[in-house]
Amino acid sequence: MKINWGFGPPKEADGGDSGSREKPASSEQHTWTGGSQLATRVVVGLLWAALIAGPLALALQMLMPDSRPVVRQDGYVDRIGEAAAVSEFAERAVVAWLETPGEESDALRAYFGDIGLARPDIPWTTGGTAVAEIVKDDNGLWAVTVGVDATEGELPADVAPAQEPPEEPADGETPAPDDAEAEPVQRVTSGRLYFQLPVLYVDGQMIAQALPAPVPAPGEFDQLASAYDHGLAAGHPAFARVANFLNAMLVSGDQASLEAYSSPGTSFRALNPVPYAGVSVDTLVATGGEAPAEEPADGETAEVQANVTLSGSNGEQLGAQYSLVLQAREGRWEVARLRTSPALAEPVPIPAPSPVTPPAPGTSTSEGTSSQGPTGTPSDTPTREGGSDPEATGSATESP
Template sequence: MKTNWGFGPPKEPKEPKGTDGEGPRDTAAADTARSEQHTWTGGSQLATRVVVGLLWAALIAGPLALALQVLLPENRPVVRQDGYVDRIGEAAAVSEFAERAVVAWLETPAERSDALRAYFGDLGLSRADVPWTTSGSAVAEIVKDDSGLWSVTVGVDAAEGKPPADAEPAAEPAEDTAETPAETPAEDDANAEDDAGEGEDGEAEPVQRITAGRLYFQVPVLYVDGEMIAQALPSPVPAPDEFDQLASAYDHGLASDHPAFARVANFLSAMLVSGDQASLEAYSSPGTSFRVLNPVPYAGVQVETIVAAGGDAPSEEPSDGETAEVQANVTLSGSNGEELGAQYALVLQAREGRWEVAQLRTSPALAEPVPLPEPVPVTPTPTPGTSTSQGTSSQGPSQTPSDEPTREAGSDPPTGSTTESP
């Protein structure tokens, strides 16, 4: 076989010689040499073809991908018909906008009131010369009302600004010096009741006012295709109503010498203080995946009490698979010696006659259900030309036999109607 390596014309292969250098070598040996050379050159050609094929595939894939990108329709995420996915992102954007708007409304002085147009547009922007100072703002409530606007309640720690020392005091409102008309007997009785809440000197007790504290403001926000604007200036509103805690299901305390008490204490110590993952797993049920705090923020933990749910304390010698709901009331100590209270709701499970931690609950066990809001009745909106009652329309009742009006037994038929015999 003639092979050209690029260094001139191919050379004729020399006739193989024998071992003595004079005669030709064995014919089988020559054939073997030619076979090895053919195998090596054939593999090189195959690799070259594979590389060329891959290069052509890469060149074709680029334009093909571009064509698919242009011709295929845009891939959009599937959204439920009620717009649930959109509502999540929309509510988050509106919350952030309302929080910034309320803070800007409080902190912007009169000389920079034009900066508020980004939030409130051309609404009346009369501002005080001395702005408020704020911190700790957060959204307390957000709902979408029937009009389609978002109503956002923002809580903020606010304090009135102090005017400069050389500023003139604000003018007090003038007192009404007009003569008071004679009061009727009924008005005398009403005034007597009002005077009952006044002091001995006849003056009403002053209203307690604050100049700094947690205040709440409600602002309506319009959201359209990612753009937002406040539909009105923020309105000061009362703080959200407080609600009494629900009854706890933990009603039976464990003695400090109870076996479960020590197991829970050792479990919390390993998780919060020592950071020993092996010890944590030793006090856990098989199959759990509890992790220690890393890095460890506390220098000590003291389990004050452990309370069980269900009316009875967990058995000191439980059977395998038995479970118990407990709450551990603990005191955490920092490296500075300061203490901090905490509570852990745990589920214990028995194995081989001992209690192990099987679950860290996200919420405590309750003795009463969480109250759910009552569903708001939906009133269908009648469309033009139709009636709100079922089976009727603007053209009168349906003429099907099942919709014929009924009458009480023994009553006369309506005027103009006929009664057919069966």
């Protein structure tokens, strides 16, 4: 005899199904058991999916390319952040070297390691430090030139300055004869001084590879020829247009007037707060060898430079220059752009690359310093990080 446990319809005594009679409704036990089986299948499926996903994720991780930054074969990397860190370190090191007295010389080991130090008892005072130049040297070190306003320490009134012994020529050398016409050497105790400092940078750690070396100030260079070659008369319409534009931007602070003298689509802004009491345009000079038309055709452009005089509230005056691009609309000139640099008549010179000598292998010393920097692949020319030369003709942008 077969017992029906509630998993199906009752069967006939002979084992056959009763096809002709109506099937009874499913019992509560049947409903609960079917739901439990479904939940079991779902859980088992999730477990199998988890087991498969683990090895699959590991395989994908191994096959995916490395996400680290790619370095070119020539050894070039983006050194903007590195140069900024080295510049800041060099400024602090030079200031500490000048301002630290002899009794506190141990504080300089953080910058210079075990390099021998000769320290004054009365240190210098400094201010206005700035990096004048930073280049990547051919031996892998950063060479930083730091400018600083320095003043020699003053001795107490009751202390006499030490007398320096006269210089004696080295053995085997003949002293140079005195030049009676030579001007006496002028020595200063306060002024702008420049120091060059080699800095080793490795994985965010920095140390000076030598003491700061006083060097001459950066060389001066003659200005390039300007492209502005034709002066405009004071009665030229462009002259008054530029004068009104600058007055609205610098003196009155009237944004509506500023927009009235500007080309459509520009976004010039008046100074706020206004720092000047007056502005006058002394001369207006244009490029092209001739003055722009007084009644220009629509779309015609002209490049001009305004030499102006600004007046403060105290009556003092200050000169300034603005390079502008004018554009004609409806027969009048309007300011279309303020150039970031003037137009030039000659290109900016590009220095020729200097030959590079492969560096000698470095030798380690104590305190983690070395006599040579890392022997990485040098570049063909020193990499200047402080900035890049401007384009030959300058770039023109609208004011913010």
